[in-house]
Amino acid sequence: MSNNRVSRRQFLGYTLTGVGGFMAAGMLMPMVRFAVDPVLQEAGAGDFIMTDQRADEITEEPVRVDFSFEQVDAWYTSEVTNSAWVYRDGDTLVALSPVCKHLGCTVNWAGDEEHPNQFFCPCHAGRYEKNGQNVAGTPPLGPLDEYAVEVRDGIVAIGPVRDNTLV
């Protein structure tokens, strides 16, 4: 007969400790998972977003191209719609941000009858040349930002925004 017999008190202690530990793990695991979830997600920065715009329809005249993407802010994911002014410059496509560098209004191509070959911001009459260069003497103090742009399967894909490389 062994001398290592487990008393009723010890058995109850082991059982309660085991069950308590199991229940605590069951409660803590979802909380830990929730807390570190954004860290585990793959970063989407640098991805190109497909649009509905066929590349062969793009001419030297800027056209507005809309695109949507999911924006992740920690645990909150939302659908964001954005746009770019896209035109052809020789063999390459150019995509400019429509966000005015004065106070952030949306610029339009040929929005001012007196300056039909420029981007125009209706908020404070800001103007930009076709390559995004801000026109001296108007409120904007910098050029329009530029999007990276590619053609994938004949469709325009918009990439990350960057400083204007054309001016």
Ligand code: FES
């Ligand atoms: S916001 Fe565009 S000119 Fe002021």
